[in-house]
Amino acid sequence: MAISEKLSPPKVVPDPKRPSGPARRPDQKRFAGPARRRKIALVMWQLATAVLILLVWTLVYASGYFSPDLVPPFWDVAVRFVGLAVDPVFWAALAATMSSALVGLALSIVVGVPVGMFLGITPAFYRSTQFLIDLGRSFPVIALLPVMVLMLGATREMEVVVVFSGVVWPILLQTIYGARRIDPVIADTVRSYRIPMGLKFFKVVLPNAAPFAVTGIRIAASASILIAVGVEVLSLTPGMGGNLARAQTDGAPALALAYVIYSGLVGLVLNKILWLAEGRFLGWNRRVTGGGQ
Amino acid sequence: MTTVQNLDRLEERQARHTLSVQSLSKSYGEGADAVEVLHELDVRVEPNEVVCIVGPSGAGKTTLLRCLAGLLPPSSGKVMLGDQEMTEPLSEVGVVFQDYSRSLLPWMRTKENVAFPLQGRGMGRSQRMALAEQCLDAVGLPAVGRKYPWQLSGGMQQRAAIARALAYQSEILLMDEPFASVDAQTRFDLEDLVLDLRKRLGISIVVVTHDIDEAVYLADRVVVLSGHPATVVDVVDVPFGMDRDQIDTKADARFTEARRRILNEIRH
Numbered sequence: 304m305a306i307s308e309k310l311s312p313p314k315v316v317p318d319p320k321r322p323s324g325p326a327r328r329p330d331q332k333r334f335a336g337p338a339r340r341r342k343i344a345l346v347m348w349q350l351a352t353a354v355l356i357l358l359v360w361t362l363v364y365a366s367g368y369f370s371p372d373l374v375p376p377f378w379d380v381a382v383r384f385v386g387l388a389v390d391p392v393f394w395a396a397l398a399a400t401m402s403s404a405l406v407g408l409a410l411s412i413v414v415g416v417p418v419g420m421f422l423g424i425t426p427a428f429y430r431s432t433q434f435l436i437d438l439g440r441s442f443p444v445i446a447l448l449p450v451m452v453l454m455l456g457a458t459r460e461m462e463v464v465v466v467f468s469g470v471v472w473p474i475l476l477q478t479i480y481g482a483r484r485i486d487p488v489i490a491d492t493v494r495s496y497r498i499p500m501g502l503k504f505f506k507v508v509l510p511n512a513a514p515f516a517v518t519g520i521r522i523a524a525s526a527s528i529l530i531a532v533g534v535e536v537l538s539l540t541p542g543m544g545g546n547l548a549r550a551q552t553d554g555a556p557a558l559a560l561a562y563v564i565y566s567g568l569v570g571l572v573l574n575k576i577l578w579l580a581e582g583r584f585l586g587w588n589r590r591v592t593g594g595g596q
Numbered sequence: 597m598t599t600v601q602n603l604d605r606l607e608e609r610q611a612r613h614t615l616s617v618q619s620l621s622k623s624y625g626e627g628a629d630a631v632e633v634l635h636e637l638d639v640r641v642e643p644n645e646v647v648c649i650v651g652p653s654g655a656g657k658t659t660l661l662r663c664l665a666g667l668l669p670p671s672s673g674k675v676m677l678g679d680q681e682m683t684e685p686l687s688e689v690g691v692v693f694q695d696y697s698r699s700l701l702p703w704m705r706t707k708e709n710v711a712f713p714l715q716g717r718g719m720g721r722s723q724r725m726a727l728a729e730q731c732l733d734a735v736g737l738p739a740v741g742r743k744y745p746w747q748l749s750g751g752m753q754q755r756a757a758i759a760r761a762l763a764y765q766s767e768i769l770l771m772d773e774p775f776a777s778v779d780a781q782t783r784f785d786l787e788d789l790v791l792d793l794r795k796r797l798g799i800s801i802v803v804v805t806h807d808i809d810e811a812v813y814l815a816d817r818v819v820v821l822s823g824h825p826a827t828v829v830d831v832v833d834v835p836f837g838m839d840r841d842q843i844d845t846k847a848d849a850r851f852t853e854a855r856r857r858i859l860n861e862i863r864h
């Protein structure tokens with residue numbers, strides 16, 4: 304010890320000026336400047352893309368190739384878009400669609416995560432149900448719609464059931480995958496330190512599966528809005544999709560497009576919220592894997 | 597970070613048991629595809645001894661260590677702790693894995709990682725946290741308990757993994773290429789930490805390594821594995837006792853001699 308200490312240059316001393324709390328990586332600070340510049344550049348590119356899209360849209364409109372009943376000018380859509388924001392009918396539709404989507408999503412989390420954990424830790428059950436799961440996830444849910452409408456009518460319950468049967472799969476599959484994919488070094492560690500089963504489940508298997516399950520939930524959240532709107536369009540169930548379809552048949556394409564844009568935005572916002580929540584609670588995972596969105 | 601160690605507060609846990617393998621053979625695969633990796637090995641680790649296992653890459657060192665840890669059942673022969681046959685990991689034996697960065701749990705703070713095996717034993721929270729603190733102290737990591745493993749450097753992670761093995765209070769420590777991926781200075785520090793632990797705590801230590809200098813510097817006996825399947829080609833006694841020094845010990849003629857002998861055996 305003594306000699307190696309003499310040989311060694313002074314060791315890194317903790318910097319008292321450094322704020323306590325979650326330690327920063329040293330490189331974070333150094334790249335703060337360029338990172339900000341990159342961010343500004345990114346926003347510029349996004350703006351440029353948006354302008355380009357509007358430009359192409361306007362050219363298509365101005366060419367007169369499509370009837371204005373099919374491709375309205377974007378300023379008409381913008382007017383409708385703003386108009387919807389102050390329209391109680393829109394907010395009621397949004398609430399209806401969101402509640403179906405979120406109830407369907409919540410049900411699939413409540414079912415998908417525990418079932419996924421169970422199947423993930425019991426290989427025998429997993430093997431015997433794998434066929435069913437593969438079938439289920441490849442099944443086109445929209446094909447279920449006519450049957451569901453016959454059974455339950457064009458109701459909110461029907462919509463929830465279809466959303467559930469569409470989005471439970473990514474959650475289930477991701478959770479199973481996460482529960483099964485334990486690093487062999489961690490498995491050896493747990494075994495050599497004789498960690499009992501229950502403790503292993505709660506402190507090792509569960510946290511290991513969590514980031515995977517959350518990814519499944521994020522995929523499912525976006526899909527739940529899409530499916531809810533799709534179901535409403537096809538079955539005219541009240542909601543954003545129902546209003547969208549009615550606007551189309553009533554010859555108000557600008558209104559229909561405004562609804563489409565809102566549907567997309569809702570999915571985007573939901574995804575963003577989940578992404579932030581994931582960073583908050585599973586931050587360790589992004590640091591370890593260096594992952595980003 | 598300083599490398600000042602504080603072993604004084606750790607309890608001695610004088611090793612009492614001899615860990616040994618008796619005509620141990622291990623094959624991977626079944627039937628016609630079976631490949632024998634280890635052939636009839638006999639290795640003994642006496643109480644308070646440091647034994648190093650060297651051999652070329654792929655010789656089967658990790659395989660032997662996993663057998664010693666009770667993680668891998670032998671194909672034939674026995675692993676014995678004292679006069680008890682080992683068929684599963686026992687609490688007398690703690691392991692520090694080759695891949696320390698993957699062996700610490702990334703969702704737990706460093707101190708919780710060190711205390712985790714104690715929770716499995718049913719020790720209360722405040723008690724195990726205090727012990728974890730002492731063990732982090734003992735390996736020269738007094739101030740990082742609240743950090744996550746991925747916030748530590750490679751050498752610090754390896755120290756944390758050693759602290760976890762110490763906290764587990766096993767009397768025999770198995771280490772698989774523990775210092776393979778740290779810089780030379782850290783490596784010397786950690787080697788001296790190992791010697792210190794052996795001297796002050798009375799534990800036995802088995803170190804698997806690629807590095808012949810490291811093996812001779814650390815070991816009372818060096819077990820040389822070679823061939824396919826691997827056999828014990830030699831056991832070299834190293835006569836330096838408990839007190840060693842990175843410069844003087846390595847300059848000793850007996851050091852050079854042992855080193856030359858092992859190098860020749862591994863080449864052939």
Ligand SMILES: Nc1ncnc2c1ncn2[C@@H]1O[C@H](COP(=O)(O)OP(=O)(O)OP(=O)(O)O)[C@@H](O)[C@H]1O
Nearest residue numbers: 624625633651652653654655656657658659660806
């Ligand atoms: N799980 C396994 N299944 C099949 N073969 C294996 C397995 N683990 C190791 N082997 C084989 O056994 C032999 C010895 O492997 P082992 O990891 O024990 O070597 P090692 O001496 O530790 O090598 P290194 O110095 O590179 O770490 C290798 O040829 C390897 O391919």
Ligand SMILES: [Mg+2]
Nearest residue numbers: 657658659694
């Ligand atoms: Mg190895």
